[in-house]
Amino acid sequence: MGEGGFLNVVNGTPYDWVVTSTTQHKMKSWDAQWQPNGKYLRIPKKGGSSRIYIEWGSGSHPGGDVGIHMEGTDYRFMLHAWSNRGFYIWAEFQTFSVQGYSQGANDQTGLNVNWIHDGDVAFILSGENPGNFFPSNGPIDWMQASLGLIGNRPLRKLCIPGSHDSGMAIKNGSGTIGATSDNSLTQWQNIHGQLVAGARYFDVRPCIGKGNNGNSNEMMCGHYSNTNNSTIKWQGVSGEYIQDVINSVNRFLVDEGNRELVIINLSHAYNTNHDWYRDFTPEEWERVLDMFTNPETGLKNLWKMPKGVPGRDPATAIIWDTPLRDFIAGGPAVVIISEDFRIASDSRFSGQGIFNRSQYDVRNExxxxxxxxHIMRDQFTKMLKHGFTTDRLFLLSWTYSLQGAGNLIQNLRKKADDVNRSLYTTLPPKCNPQTFPNIIYVDSFGGWRKGERDNGHNSDQGHYSWQGRNMASLAMAINWITSWNDGPGADNTGNALQAQWDSLRNEVKNVQNSMGTFGGSTNQPEYVQLVQSKQNLQSRMDEIRAQERSHYGME
Structure with a gap:
């Protein structure tokens, strides 16, 4: 077998893509992939995708080229598989430019699609025109670069990429017996590397214990689980220091000037200085929250909801209905979600950028x-049955769980690399305005880049799974796909139900605002009439919920 692997092509534009030409030189697998059954390949608009197997032959500089036309437009581009400086794939935009890449660029300055032997790489392009086309490996500040499209969307109608057990790229301290870097670490890159790769939602699990510095009272990230076995007890290791997490976020947002929204979810906090590890006490929770909010050494861009605003208690007001623009139009922002420790309205942390789970409630299963x-079937079923009337956001947990006695010898991050390969072509066709993930949640975010391989520097130093910022590009493709309802995943019935739901929901808000103007005068006829109107609207919303449950087969 020669140098082979897969190219995943994802169409996030409103135009069908039609192959118009192919050429090849000493390729074992190229032309036939673009001409199945003797006809040029067509990739449907608004979520269509194709997984292309590529294999180079032997001899001098084998390679292939394919021309693609966006039907009904003048937009044309080419994908090149070359081997003049190692094996690599790059995209040439012939008649238009995209964010970060100019029209007619060559293989040195064009979009590098990368290459992974026996692995998967992706070419993703979304948007409607050269003013907003968003490509694979797009801008680092992808939220700010796309604010024109997604800025007015509330968080509940936005798709963002996130990482699972985000602080677990290093092993800090000895860990438990049997716990190794292979079977316990979930990420190849630290928090800063994940930010650069496009992650904006972070699963941070604080723990107290003994790290590499030798102090037994250090605050770190942890990845621990209770085996409920009296002999084995707890299993796992500690990861990055919490202060390093803070420093990475500040570096990305402040020092490097990226005006993005970063969401940090805090949960699963354990003190490991005990025979049976225990949950954090309130005092320990306050200690870690003090680290995040410290004026000198804490996060610099916490998004603070002011106290005293009628109807906007910082400890209870939901934030998932807040448009992205409100967070980052004036600069970067960080939101911390305290999943397991409740912040009271009179807490010193209330109004300081820390919010309760109920304010940004995520379904994470x-x-x-x-x-x-199984992961694919399970997560897509849950996504479909999540519906659109719930107040919870949907997290697509694309995570691999080690099973059985073989746990101790498996590499969790390499397994995650394999699982992540399937996301590019399976997720987009299942998305529409009603059914999509708010958070794409993965291990091995961005992959592993041991030795440069971009633009032909073909370094073969062990495991290599580099995906660049493709998770952000995938999320942006989904944000575009959910702008339409006539792609492969279209759902006309669900679309009509959601339109009715959104209209009724806005009417209820207007009625509630009107009720608020009466103060304590609840006996006035006008107020009683408003109460009745609200009840009628809510009854109609209950009817939509019943139709939703029937349509999606919800339990």
Whole structure:
């Protein structure tokens, strides 16, 4: 077998893509992939995708080129598979430019699609025109660069990429017996590397214990689980220091000037200085929150909801209905979600950028499986049955769980690299305005880049799974796909139901605002009439909920 692997092509534009030409030189697998059954390949608009197997032959500089036309437009581009400086794939935009890449660029300055032997790489392009086309490996500040499209969307109608057990790129301290870097670490890159790769939602699990510095009272990230076995007890390791997490976020947002929204979810906090590890006490929770809010050494861009605003208690007001623009139009922002420790209205942390789970409630249900097919079926079923009337956001938990006695010898991050390969072509066709993930949640965010391989520097130093900022590009493609309802995942019935739901929901808000103007005068006829109107509207919303449950087969 020669140098082979897969190219995933994802169409996030409103135009069908039609192959118009192919050429090849000493390729084992190229032309036939773009001409199945003797006809040029067509990739449907608004979420269509194709997984292309590529294999180079032997001899002098094998390679292939394919021309693609966006039907009904003058937009044309080419994908090149070359081997003059190692094996690599790059995109040439012939008649238009995209964010970060100019029209007619060559293989040195054009979009590098990368290459992974026996792996998967992706070419993703979304948007409607050269003014907003968003490509694979797009801008680092992808939120700010796309604010024209997604700025007015509330968080509940936005798709963002996130990482699972985000602080677990290093092993800090000895860990428990049997816990190794291979079977316990979930990320190849630290928090800063994940930010650069496009992650904006972070799963941070604080723990107290003994790290590499030798202090037994250090605050770190942890990845621990209770085996409920009296002999084995707890299993896991500690990761990055919490202060390093803070420093990475500040570096990305302040020092490097990226005006993005970063969401940090805090949960699963354990003190490991005990035979049986225990949950954090309130005092320990306050200690870690003090680290994040410290004026000198804490986060510099916490998004603070002011106290005293009628109807906007910083400890209870929901934030998932807040448009992205409100967070980052004036600069970067960080939001911390305290999942397990409740922030009271009179707490010193209230109004300081720390919010309760109820204010940004996420449905996070992992598949607990080591089978890719099971993870796929389970997560897509949950996504479909999540519906659109719920107040919870949907997190697509695309995570691999080590199973059985083989846990101790498996590499969790390499398994995650394999699982992540399937996201590019399976997720977009299932998305529409009603059904999509608010958070794409993965291990091995961005992959592993041991040795440069970009633009032909073909370094073969062990494991290599580099995906660049493709998770952000995938999220942006989904944000575009959910702008339309006539792609492969279209749902006309669901679309009509959601339109009715959104209209009724806005009417209820208007009625509630009107009720608020009466103060304590609840006996006035006008107020009583408003109460009745609200009840009628809510009854109609209940009817929509019933139709939604029937349509999606919800339990």
């Amino acid at each position: 992992y598949s607990n499986s080591d089978k890719n097919d």
